[in-house]
Amino acid sequence: MTYLAKPKIHHPDLPKNALGFTRRDYEGAISTLCAGCGHDSISAAIIQSFFELDIAPHRVAKLSGIGCSSKTPTYFLGNSHGFNSVHGRMPSVLTGAALANRDLIYLGVSGDGDSASIGLGQFAHILRRGVNMVYIVENNGVYGLTKGQFSATADKGSKSKRGQVNSDEPIDLVLLALALGATFVARGFSGDKTQLVPLIKAAVAHRGAAFIDIISPCVAFNNHPGSTKSYDYVREHNDAVNRLDFWPSREPITAEYPPGGVRDVELFDGGRIRLHKLDDDYDPSNKVGAMTYLESRRAQGEVVTGLLYVHPDSGDMHDALETVDTPLNALSDADLVPGNAALAALNASLR
Amino acid sequence: MKPIARVNDFVVKFANVNGSGSASANGLFARAILRMGVPVAARNIFPSNIQGLPTWYEVRIVEAGWRGRRGGVDLMVAMNPQTWEKDVAEIEPGGYLFYDSTKPFPASKFRTDVNAIGVPLTAICNAEYTDARQRQLFKNIIYLGALSALLDIDPAEIERLFAEQYKGKEALLDSNRKALAMGRDYALANFACPLTLRVERRDKVGNRIFIDGNSAAALGAVYGGATVAAWYPITPSSSLAEAFAKHCGKLRTDKATRKHKYAIIQAEDELASIGIVIGAAWNGARAFTATSGPGISLMQEFLGLAYFAEVPAVIFDVQRGSPSTGMPTRTQQADLISCAYASHGDTKHVLLMPEDPRECFEFGALAFDLADRLQTPIFVMLDLDIGMQDWLTEPLAWDDARRIDRGKVMTAAALDAGKDFGRYLDVDGDGIPYRTYPGTHPSKGGYFTRGTTKDRYARYTEEGPAYVDNMQRLLRKFETAKMLVPAPAIKRATQATRTCAIWFGSTGAAMAESLAELDRQGIYLDQMRLRGFPFHDDVADFIADHDHVFVVEQNRDAQLKMLLVNECGIDPDKLISVLHYDGTPITERFITREIAEKARVFNVTPLRKVAR
Known part of the structure; x- marks a missing residue:
């Protein structure tokens, strides 16, 4: 593999965001994934989301585990600090990072092997703790880097490229995330950027544990007839419950959408999500309803996408721990070291 | 049999049932002697169990100030029928056996070369108390009272300890005083007090303190500037994390807002604990975990990452009897190799080896400076004996002029000044590169941390020479560490x-x-x-x-x-x-x-x- 830096000279007319950054400032190194990989579309959606959100790239920390998906943080936000950690253990590293500095934005990128197989435990506990982050699983139902073994999200009965049939039950990470207390749960499809970009933007604005499961076909090992995570299968069986728009602040929203089936959700920081409901029965504030709906559609062989659940005023781990507003990594000696007088008092109590 | 006659130099062992409330009375026994200016070395010997199994507390009264176990027992306080035979057998010839004589024991249960002192503890308790829990708890105080008369321990010192312990709880204070007097009075009336083993007031304790290593190490972590602790409960290290929480509650809570200048996570396992520590330290906070042998085994993969990606971490390993689950409540020094060479591949780690709680404090604080300075995991090697036992140790001291050493951290100003930043570039020849904290600068100093091979500028590579170059630098860094760890x-x-x-x-x-x-x-x-x-x-x-x-x-x-x-x-x-x-x-x-x-x-x- 080679490291290819893109030319640093930008076209002067490239559009800039409110901070003066161009889209190029949110890009990373050239992808080394297979041509047509769903993951590259997700990287592009991440780039677009952060550009449009006017977030300075260096204020984002991107963390991942091991696997194809976990390689992708190299391909976006090139000026951000990244941490390609240990297989299945990104959640704990991200938790520690989030504890150290509550002022950065944390983006966890993982795959179905990384999160549903080896890392299922850490996946569960980071959601329980309400870590303020966006947790993306680039879900293709297969181990790409080790050449095509089933992962724990592969559907029962789905066929591998070599013709093996998966006999194990699949893990639905979205259902799990709902059960474990994630306060923003969505599913997207790498082939549907229109739906995906607003989902990512809303997840970034959400305070607390935001989880997005993104179906991302593996062109090398899982894009064949018989796979339920191929481009064709997902396109044919996609049941999008809503489309959304996202505004990062309280700007007036011009009502140019048909009133029927539209619903605004206000987020903690004043950002707003406008949902265009495609399915009248779907209510993203009802967790139990979301779980029932997901299961009923799954029984029909359908993949539900969209914003499935959001808790508009959720808290996060720092609220629960009652930590100071100053990031822990910025506390001074005076804040941290109690000094000899305090120690003398302690000594006196131990005689 | 001539009784053993010793002043300020004998071993008393309490044989109890755990969960019976004896720990508090036994602790008072040791501290009262310390208050008389006579050093003690005390050790809890306990099972991996909460209630009902045998537990022992051994107090060596030792004017000479030795802190180890001597071996042998001069006075056995045999309060546990389950272990009677073994306890009686352990007494030195000429020693004493103190027991509850409420129910008669056959002569065969005694030794002819040991002096038996029977006090009808249960009978005294039953006559005085009706509540079962009170009968249980005060029985311990009654034997403490009897022992104070038999060994010539100043009851005023015990009463002062009561007063400190039950400040504001007068009812408890009075009932404890009363129980103590009951035991004392019985002994004074029925035996020639004191025995040939006795305590005599001295001035040999000085300003030393009585503290366990886990608590001292946790205090070291507070003074070392640790803000993030992630741990998973495991004997004998749990009390270290709990002590950190206690110390932080007092010393690190913002007075105005009541908010915390620390974060403690009880993680789902040891893998997550060390992962959280590595994530926090990568992001510039000082972080630690406390664990024991099985936890070290679980952390191996992450420890290799921290070594290779050069992320600071502090691990307090309170060693216990192993392998496997081993002897969870017994002491050993058996994790040396698994820590020194933790993880797969060529790795070497820095270990600090405290000898007592005082050094647990010192090395506990130092570990955080070293972790930042060397950008690598630092193990503080306690064991159950230091960690969970109270030791008489020099008072803890801190130099207020001392400043936290964050090591080589490149700031936004340095980056703007045009300093060449290569995350794994050995600028100073000591093997230690510079790092940046995430979020430092909009366009400079960003890098990717990874467990895969990389070049000096943190770029992924699988080139052999780049790998060797990096591994050689890590050896140079290890050489630098030699001069930074405490000298022998x-x-x-x-x-x-x-x-x-x-x-x-x-x-x-x-x-x-x-x-x-x-x-x-x-x-x-x-x-x-x-x-x-x-x-x-x-x-x-x-x-x-x-x-x-x-x-x-x-x-x-x-x-x-x-x-x-x-x-x-x-x-x-x-x-x-x-x-x-x-x-x-x-x-x-x-x-x-x-x-x-x-x-x-x-x-x-x-x-x-x-x-x-």
């Missing part, structure tokens, strides 16, 4: 000798006493107590200066010897192991016997033999 403590024998002894950690307590005894017997040994790994150059030099080197440690496989042979290139035949690994703390008697016997084999004839 070296002491010469009273006479010139070609024989020496090497040890580390809690072994020191019994070692100091043993060396004094060996010296009395005419066996002279130069002494080196190791305090850190990698070994300082003095270590190899010291060994080279001697023909016979005793290496005393508490594990089966001579792990310290392995490290010395491996890292200093020493002929293994030169190193003679003295190994103690039954889970109990090593004793003076054991070390003295082993060394004296082995010294004879290689012709170190004692110059004079003195009877003990």
Whole structure:
């Protein structure tokens, strides 16, 4: 593999965001994934989301585990600090990072092997703790880097490229995330950027544990007839419950959408999500309803996408721990070291 | 049988049932003697269980100030019928057996060479209290009262301790005083008090404090600037994390807002604990975990990442009896190898080896400076004996002029000034590169941290020369570490000798006493107590200066010897192991016997033999 830096000279007319950054400032190194990989579309959606959100790239920390998906943080936000950690253990590293500095934005990128197989435990506990982050699983139902073994999200009965049939039950990470207390749960499809970009933007604005499961076909090992995570299968069986728009602040929203089936959700920081409901029965504030709906559609062989659940005023781990507003990594000696007088008092109590 | 007659130099052992509330009374016994100015060495010997199993508390009253176990028992307080036979058997000939005489025991249950002191504790309790819990708890205080009369412990000191403990709870204070008096009065009325074992007031404690190593290490973490702790409960380390929470509650809570200048996560397992520590330290916070052997095994993969990606981390390893689940409530020094070379591939780690709670505090604080300075995991190697036992130790001290050393961190200003930033670039020749914290600068200093091979600028590569270059730099960094870890403590024998002894950690307590005894017997040994790994150059030099080197440690496989042979290139035949690994703390008697016997084999004839 080679490291290819893109030319640093930008076209002067490239559009800039409110901070003066161009889209190029949110890009990373050239992808080394297979041509047509769903993951590259997700990287592009991440780039677009952060550009449009006017977030300075260096204020984002991107963390991942091991696997194809976990390689992708190299391909976006090139000026951000990244941490390609240990297989299945990104959640704990991200938790520690989030504890150290509550002022950065944390983006966890993982795959179905990384999160549903080896890392299922850490996946569960980071959601329980309400870590303020966006947790993306680039879900293709297969181990790409080790050449095509089933992962724990592969559907029962789905066929591998070599013709093996998966006999194990699949893990639905979205259902799990709902059960474990994630306060923003969505599913997207790498082939549907229109739906995906607003989902990512809303997840970034959400305070607390935001989880997005993104179906991302593996062109090398899982894009064949018989796979339920191929481009064709997902396109044919996609049941999008809503489309959304996202505004990062309280700007007036011009009502140019048909009133029927539209619903605004206000987020903690004043950002707003406008949902265009495609399915009248779907209510993203009802967790139990979301779980029932997901299961009923799954029984029909359908993949539900969209914003499935959001808790508009959720808290996060720092609220629960009652930590100071100053990031822990910025506390001074005076804040941290109690000094000899305090120690003398302690000594006196131990005689 | 002539009773053992000793003043301020005897061993009292309490045999109890755990969960019976005896710990509090036993603690008062030890502290009352300390308040009389007489040093004690006290140890809890407890099972991996919450209620109903045998537990012991051994108090060595020792004016000479030795902190190790002596071996043997002069007075057994036998409160547990389950262990009666074994407890009685353990008493030295001429010693005393204190027991509850409410129910008559057959003569066969006693020893003719031991003096029995029966106090009808249950009967006294039942006459006084109706509530079952009160009967249980006050029985402990009643025996404390009886013992105070029998051993001449000043009851005023116990009452003062009550007053401190029950400040504002007058009812409890009065009822404890009353129970104490009941026991005292019974003993005074029925026995010739004091016995031939007694405590006499001295001024030998000075300003020393009585503290356990876990609590002291946790305090070290507070003073070392730790803000993130992530842990998973495991004996014998849990009380370290809990002590950190307690200390932080008092010392690190913002007075105005009541908000916390720290974060503690009880993680789902040890893998997550070390992951959280690595994530936090990567992001510029000082972070630690506390664990024991099984936790170290679980953390191996992450420890390799922290070594290779050069992320600071502090791990307090409170060692217990192992392998596997082993003896969770017993002590050993058996994690040396699994920490020194933790993880797959070529790795080496820095270890700090405190000998007592005072050094737990010092090294606990130092570990965070070293972790940041060396950008690597630092292990603080406690064991159950230091960690969970209260030790009489010099008061903890802090130099208010001392500042936190964050190591080589490149700031936004330095980046703007045009400093060349390569995350793995050895600018200063000490093997230590510069790092940036995430979020430092909009366009400079960003880099990707990874466990895969990379070049000096943190770019992924699988090129052999880049890999070798990086591994060589890591070795240079390890060389730098030699000069930064605490140097060995070296002491010469009273006479010139070609024989020496090497040890580390809690072994020191019994070692100091043993060396004094060996010296009395005419066996002279130069002494080196190791305090850190990698070994300082003095270590190899010291060994080279001697023909016979005793290496005393508490594990089966001579792990310290392995490290010395491996890292200093020493002929293994030169190193003679003295190994103690039954889970109990090593004793003076054991070390003295082993060394004296082995010294004879290689012709170190004692110059004079003195009877003990």
